[in-house]
Amino acid sequence: MRDNTQTPEAQVAQKSKISATGVQVHYGDTHAIKDVNVEIEDKTVTAFIGPSGCGKSTFLRCINRMNDTIDICRVQGKILLDGEDIYDPKVDPVQLRAKVGMVFQKPNPFPKSIYDNVAYGPRIHGLARNKAELDEIVERALRRGAIWDEVKDRLAAPGTGLSGGQQQRLCIARAVATEPEVLLMDEPCSALDPIATAQVEELIDELRQNYSVVIVTHSMQQAARVSQRTAFFHLGNLVEFGDTDKIFTTPEDPRTESYITGRIG
């Protein structure tokens, strides 16, 4: 069922997976996102960069309607996923979030065993026919999250007992276990050592074969390494959006240039 999004035509067309036009987000009186237009392509890694508080997480949360859970948050504008408006009243946000997975900025493992954490999504969506299949899904997800070797002997231990970086990778594994079409990753490597970071970047690269990935990062090097497209946010505005190579070599906007070279942020 998931495979029909990868029809040959779609692959050839490289058409945009997500297309956001005129997105505005308000938290009460705070205007957090100001008229943002972004096209996120299929089978591409898109990086969101920008100084702290500029609205990267907020925009990311618009894409899978996680902002619905915040009472004071209002989202205006249009966001299309595969040509369908995700803010249409007919769209079920629950269904949407199964397709658009998310790794949160702060690791949030459930107070359950490591196994149950990863098996959570597959169980809800009935992805496994039996225990053996579920075991397989869990193992594969943990391997992709670069944490399998560390936890394979204590799958029954609580996920909350892991270290911060391990929890972050557990959450990545949990998100990929449901095989989303789009994966939104909010600073997934903020608490990881260089080795684990490299493994997660490898995973992102691997995911790109089939899915589109959006990653928020504060590391310019990481953005340059893993992404094909980069968006630079500043004070709620999308300042510049384009090919990663171009943004990092010949940025058009002076604000982008000063951020990349470390003068603002």
Place this chain on the structure above:
Amino acid sequence: MTFNFLGNPLTLTLLVLSVAGVGYFLARRRAMARAGGDARVLHSLPNYYGMTAAMFAAVPALGVMVIWLLAQPMLIQNAVVPLLPAAATETAGTTSLVLSDVNRVAGGLTLAIEQGVLDAPAIAALRDDPSTLRATLAGVGVALGSEVEPYVLAAAETTRGLEARWGLVRGLVVVALGLAGLALAVRAADPAFRARNVVERGMMALLIAAASLAILTTLGIVLSMLFETINFFSLHPWQDFFLGGNWAPNFRGNSELSILPLLWGTLYISIIALMVAVPVGLFAAIYLSEYASPQLRSAAKPLLEILAGIPTIVYGLFALITVGPFLVSVFGAGGLLSAEGLRDGDALMSGATAVITAGLVMGIMLIPFVSSLSDDIINAVPQSLRDGSYGLGATPSETIRNVVLPAALPGIVGAILLAASRAIGETMIVVLGAGAIARISGNPFEAMTTITTRIVSQLTGDTDFASQETLVAFALGLTLFVLTLGLNVVALYIVRKYREQYE
């Protein structure tokens, strides 16, 4: 005497407090002066020196005053008893009666003198024939039960004399203590003196005192019940109390006093109450915290809390006049579900007072209790966990079932156990709703009774505190206490254990 005012505890307190106030300023000023006017040289802020002095002046003085006030009446009584004729002190009962008369007369005389109705010579004149004293004292608002005997008047005068003397001594001692404390602390006010640490220790002592008071009272309650319980078991075999099957108190003797039928009634009613309160309360809490809009939530939560504040006697009335009759109209003779055909013409329910009536109403009473506690607990589950679940494409109810409730479970179990101990201790609803018949039966439509209501009925009316029928109340009370204490301990244990695991 000019120092009479020292005998009055209220003026004495004010005096000590003003001494403390003076000490505050003196110590503060002295510390500043010793520091050459530069507060930075001081070890502590100037206020701490003041507070130390106030503390040293007030705390020991007031403490001695309180202890003295508690001890003095006992000492005076011991001094007065030998003055009374042997006939008046034959038994403990008559002695206490006479002593209370003496105290009333003494208080009356003081009042009369204050109001100018009597004076010292007039009282002296009454010494041999105090027959008019009763009327005189009635005039100042002190009613006496009988004519005043000469020896009572004499004892009352001795009491007054001792009170005045010791009151004065007390006043002097307390003031002296206050001044000594003040002097000590003001002398110590010096830049090197660690006033801040002293104040800190003083605060700690205050908090410890409050905490120990709470614990000591609990201990006192338990001990007083324990002694009476031991008395009871010296009169009544414990085997009957714990293992017998009948509750049939009989003030003419030969009582059967077994806790089992009462315990059964208590648990039966509590279980029905919990079966009503837990699901309803929990679902209400889930709705309020997870689904309701913020406006609805902010309106409904205080409403629920008001419900929790309704006195239980009102719920009892509700059981008596509404729920009971309604249940009878459904399950009683001629009712829709009376099952008369099945049971040879007997209706299921014959009277309005029954286990089910009390259980239902008690359940209603506990709903706000359960829901408000669970609501707080559910709200304490971090939003990030819900986000994690929603982010994986779970519905709200899946999120609640799989993430929120498991995380909140220990707290919810604790809340349920607290509700259970309230149900077990509840009295009024049972008095009015469940009837007064002690029996062990599985039929919820029958009247039964509980431990608490039996305690009340054993202790009301004419009671003789030496009979087993009365003393059994203490044994019941102690058992109840142990029961609820056990429940609370288990609740705390569960909450602690899981909290560690999840955070």
